[in-house]
Amino acid sequence: MPNVIKSECPKCGKKGKNYEQIEDKFGWRIIKGKKRPQSYCRECRRRF
Numbered sequence: 001m002p003n004v005i006k007s008e009c010p011k012c013g014k015k016g017k018n019y020e021q022i023e024d025k026f027g028w029r030i031i032k033g034k035k036r037p038q039s040y041c042r043e044c045r046r047r048f
C-alpha cells in the first residue's frame with residue numbers, strides 16, 4: 001500500500017489525504033493492475 005496518497009474531487013473540492021479518507025469518500029478503481037483513487041468522490045459520481 002502506498003503511504004503517500006491523496007485525491008481531490010474536481011467537482012466539489014472534497015479531499016482525501018490518506019488511505020482511510022479515500023476509501024471512505026472516493027473509493028478505488030483498478031487501472032492496469034494498479035489501485036488508484038477515483039477522481040470524483042462517491043457523491044459526485046452518483047450524480048454524474
Ligand SMILES: [Zn+2]
Pocket residue numbers: 009010011012013014040041042043044045
Ligand atoms: Zn465531489
